[in-house]
Amino acid sequence: MKLVILGANGRTGVHVLRRALDEGAHITAVVRSKAKRPELRHHRLKVVVGDPCDPKFLTAVFRGQDAVISTLGGRRPTKTATSIYYRSANAIVEASRQTGLKKVVVTSSALLFPPRRWIDRLLKIVVRSVVTSASLMEQILKAADLDVTIARCGFLTDADETEYRTVNGALPEAGSSVSRRSLAHFLVDAVQGASSGHIVWGVSAPARSDA
Numbered sequence: 001m002k003l004v005i006l007g008a009n010g011r012t013g014v015h016v017l018r019r020a021l022d023e024g025a026h027i028t029a030v031v032r033s034k035a036k037r038p039e040l041r042h043h044r045l046k047v048v049v050g051d052p053c054d055p056k057f058l059t060a061v062f063r064g065q066d067a068v069i070s071t072l073g074g075r076r077p078t079k080t081a082t083s084i085y086y087r088s089a090n091a092i093v094e095a096s097r098q099t100g101l102k103k104v105v106v107t108s109s110a111l112l113f114p115p116r117r118w119i120d121r122l123l124k125i126v127v128r129s130v131v132t133s134a135s136l137m138e139q140i141l142k143a144a145d146l147d148v149t150i151a152r153c154g155f156l157t158d159a160d161e162t163e164y165r166t167v168n169g170a171l172p173e174a175g176s177s178v179s180r181r182s183l184a185h186f187l188v189d190a191v192q193g194a195s196s197g198h199i200v201w202g203v204s205a206p207a208r209s210d211a
Helices: 013-022 055-062 084-099 118-126 128-143 180-192
Strands: 002-006 026-031 045-049 067-070 103-109 147-153 155-157 165-168 177-179 198-204
Touching: 002 013, 013 026, 013 180, 026 055, 055 084, 067 084, 067 180, 084 103, 084 128, 103 128, 103 180, 118 128, 128 147, 128 198, 147 180, 155 180, 177 180, 177 198, 180 198
Parallel strands: 002 026, 002 067, 026 045, 067 103, 103 147, 147 198, 155 177
Antiparallel strands: 165 198
């Protein structure tokens, strides 16, 4: 598989990068500056520098590729920072139209699911920009003629585990967190799968980790 990874230098993206290489993928990793280049070197890894929200740039990157995984998200829950969700989605859709790339896998927020707990309702207010921007991203991707897999998850941890639980259209019971490595495994598994259309998965850590 020829795979583009957006956000490859991020805390989740680096795990996606390693996992995809382990699975034999040929990867084009997109970073926004030379200073953000991943330390990892591999003969199946190409790193390109550019703006993942620029459709012209992504069009050039997407040519000849099979799929894209995006782990882009705001480092802070501000309106400006979280706008990368929907700005990158617009660029992905336009670049896909121009190149014929069909398969898209992205990360999103579990706060888009109906709240189960009072703290979920509170968080939706506190990080309103995350919810608004991630929701707009999902709407943009859903309206496009693409095969889209969306991974909605809660708190991301640095736990050293790779297992995960998923539920179609909901967060797994008591699944408030998931490790970045586990999420990376899900994203790579999803991009290699045969699913089509628009699918939303809730992704969490194994049940024993949430106890």
